Amino acid sequence: MRLLIVLAVCAFSFLSGMAQELEINLIPRPNKVVYGEGTVELSSDMPLYATETFAEVAALLTEYPQFPDISMEVIKKVGKKHRHGIRLFPAEPADKIEQRGYKLLIDESGVLIKAAEPQGMLSGIYTLVQLGMLQADPRFLPQLTIEDSPRFRYRGLHLDVSRHYMPLSFLKKYIDLMALYKFNYFHWHLTDGAGWRLEIKRYPELTRKAAWRTHTGWKDWWNNGRQYVEQGTPNASGGFYTQEQAKELVAYAAAKGITVIPEIEMPGHSEEVLAVYPELSCTGVPYTQGEFCIGNEETFAFLKNVLDEVLAIFPSEYIHIGGDEADKKHWKNCSKCQALKEAKGLKDEHELQSYAIQQMDAYLQSKGRKLVGWDEILEGGLTKGATVMSWRGEDGGIKAANMGHDVIMTPGEYLYFDSYQADPRTEPEAIGGYLPLDKVYAYNPVPPSIDKDKVKHVLGAQANLWTEYMPNYQHVEYMAFPRALALAEVNWTNQENRSWTDFKRRLQKHYRILQELDVNYYRPSFQVVSHVTFNSEKMSNVVSLTSEQLEPLIYYTTDGTEPTRHSTPFTNPVELTTTTTIKAASFIDSTRVSPVEIVQLDIHKAIGKKVYYNIPWDGYAAQKELTLTNGTRGGLSYHDQQWQGFTGGLDVYVDFERREEIKSVGVRFMQLPGPGVYFPGEFRVYLSDNGKNYRQVGTVINHESPNDPTLKFKTFEIKMEKPQMGRYVKVVATNPMKGYLFADEIVVY
Structure with a gap:
């Protein structure tokens, strides 16, 4: 209700006063705005x-407690007397309004919104509401005409409530915010191994026990036995939504133009179900697997019975069944699954899973619904x-679209908001990855490789948003x-009308809206971020410094001293042709307001030299053979194409083509235990004159703990007491943790 109160105050304040300077900073940006002259004062009459x-949908304008006297007149036909006021009228052919679009006109006659359907009208209403919220004095609105429609018909936000249960009151607030920024689908992830969250009357154990676990925090539960307990026991932590609560949320969202899509996981991610109904697993024993037994007919009876109750709650055309990350080893050893595979002529366990998905797809289609997975x-x-929801990058979405399947793009690199921002x-600790606001905004949901x-x-x-x-x-x-606001514009505004610079400017005004709505949003950081471009022809580095502030004040040094307000202000990119250390920080007036950012620039001997691999990279090719000697250091994420990934250890050598004097050899590594990224156990350097006989010149032993969850970088470096000669430099790094080693530049002096 707080959202409605604030919207009312901002959009329809009828107080008198002088008009103040107005700004138009709508998010998402409308596709066409024509500005008039002057302003319009909204009056109480x-x-x-x-x-x-x-x-x-017009009722949304009358629910605000501040306006109990405002009355809505429902009319059958638009007449002459309806030429003034706030008017919500149907589009006429001459308006040329798209099916899901709207037209908003603000002039001396008041406010006129026209649309072809309620969904378009609702979008127009929220544009008006947001426009009022953005004004310094919401009594005065600018005269303008907006003609607008969404680029995509599916504009979604997801929320996982299995890992951590979220109160219904917050879900309504989440819906309020989605509506304000023109999202129209809420993907509600209700079940997973960490807890079942929806009442199913036919199977009471799902909420009597599978909804409750021994530890409040997911990580604590994950690391301490992963057990479920009966509701009411002292340690029970979790919760669930009754069917009436779920229906309440569905109705609440529908009134704001948002469809709720439930997700019921199958055939994997079902540990909680199989802990209380173990007869549906291959082993028949609780806590032994997370995948349903596909060869058991009772599995499909259970899933269909569950879906029957789900369908009675959720009118959504789409029903999400998960279908991801199923461990197929139990199916290989299950007589029932193998018998089914043979009977149906299925080649392998992938086709066995496909069989299960197709059974549920057919069942949903028989009920007039569509399966999403x-x-x-x-x-x-x-x-x-x-x-198909494409999450493992875009390849699955591209393949599905080219096959003629509908696709919703959700690639982890751009749209997993559980990544660090x-x-x-x-x-605060997150699952991994690095997804700043500008990268979200840069995403285009239509890859060029789609026909x-x-x-x-x-x-x-x-x-x-996965909530581990x-x-x-x-x-x-x-x-x-504010990452959701960036996605709102990605989904709504035509690609040619989007501009990161313009979005960042408009976003500054929305921080106040988020404050008024009591949203605990991520505040833009003062921390200095460096962008370095290496020029291989000039052998130089071009450095830019910025922060998340709109107009940052940054001072920097190149002589090793700490930056102060008397240091050099950063105004334009700096080009450096020698090995240099830059130190930079953000300031407000004369006060430093950020940590010092240290940027190491290396112009070293190995740049451009050929690298040979005794152990190949795995999964993260980056720029292949060019990665480790391209002169460019990796950033904060192993997705930036500068970090090369290895699971078998690092064993490479660089050919200098002639004997060189070697003083030091170093490689920087990353550690982030959450996604399984670790420092090497040992780092060794060898030299050779002929490429066959190598002599070891140094070893570095890692002493950093692999259990610290924070992101760390460490340069493993061998410095020679005396320079040594060699044509070949070999670096070896062991991988005792059996995770990923991510290697940066091989720096040789």
Whole structure:
């Protein structure tokens, strides 16, 4: 209700006063705005008219407690007397308004919104509401005309409530914020191994026990037995939504133009179900697997019974069944699964999973619904009507779209909001990755490799918030906003009308809105961020310094001293042709307001030399053979194409083509235990004159703990007491943790 109160105050304040300077900073940016001259003052005697088609959405304007006297008149036909006031009218052919679009006109006659359907009218209403919220004095609105429609018909936000249960009151607030920024689908991830969250009356154990666990925090539970307990026991932690609560949320969202899509996980991610109904697993024993037994007919009876109750709650056309990350080893050893595979002529366990997905797809289609699943549902074949959410990059979405399947793009690199949004060393623990606001905004949901005639199958994009490291709703807000605002514009505004510089400027005004709505959003950081471009022809580094502030004040040094207000102010990119250390920090007036950022620039001997691999890279090729000697250091994320990944250890050598004097050899590594990234155990350097006989010149032993969850960088370096000669330099790094080694530049002096 707080959102409605604030919207009312900002959008329809009828107090008198002088007009103040107005600004137009809408997010998402409308696709066409024509500005008039002057402003319009909203007055208390303005009537509200709505035709019958829009009476229900018009009610949003009368629910505000501040305006108990404002009355809405529902009219059957627009007449001459309806030329003034606030008017919600149907589009006429001459208006040329797209099916899901609207037209908003503010002039001396008041406010006129026209649309072809309620969804378009609702979008127009929220544009008006947001416009009022953005004004310094909301009594005065600028005269203008907006003609607008969404680029994509699916504009989604996801929330996982299995890892951490979220109160219903917050979910309504989440819906309020989504509506304000023109999202129209809420993907509600209700079940997973960490807890079942929806009442299913036929199977009471799902909420009597599978909804409750021994530890409040997901990480504590994960590391301490992963047990479920009966509701009411002293340690029970969790919760669930009754069917009536779920229906309440569905209705609440629908009134704001948002469809709630439930996700019920199958065939994997079902540890909680199989702990209380172990007869549905291959082993028949609780706590032994997370995948349903596909060869057991009772599995499909259970899933269909559950879906029957789900369908009665959620009218959504789409029903999400997960379908991802199923461990197939139990199916290989299960007589029931193997018998089914043989009976159906299935080649392998991938086709066995596909069989299960197809059974549920057929069942949902028989009920008039559509199945949605993560991109793993492509494995083994997919039925014609299924929709794919592409999360493991874009490849699954591209493949599905080109096959003629509808696709919702949710690639982890751009749209997983459980990733760090700033330097992980300064942020609360997250699952990994690095996804700053500008990278979200840069995303285009239509990859160029989708066939032109298949682009129509890209329905839109969705951000996912998995809550392993979000124990409460305040942390969800911190991870979701303002990144969700960037996605709102990605989904709504035509690609050619988007500009990061313009969005960042407009965003400054929305921080106040988020403050007024009591959103615990991520505040823009003062921390200096460096962008270094290496020029191989000039052998120089071009350095830019910035921060998340709109107009940062940054001072820097190149002589090793700490920056002060008397240091050099950064105004333009700096080009340096020698090995240099830059130190930079942000200031407000004369006061430093950020840590000192240290930028190491190396112009070293190995740049451009050929690298040979005794152990190949694995999974993260970066720039292949060019990565380790390209003169460019890696950044905060191993996704930036500058970090090369190895699982078998690092064993490479550099050929200098002639004997060189070697004084030092170093490689920087990354450690982030969450996603399994570790420092090497040992780092060794060898020299050779012929490429066959190598002599070891030094070893560095790692003493950093692998259990510290924070992001760390460490340069493993061998410095010679005396310079040594050699043509070949070999570096070896061991991988005792069996995770990933991520190696940066091989720096040789």
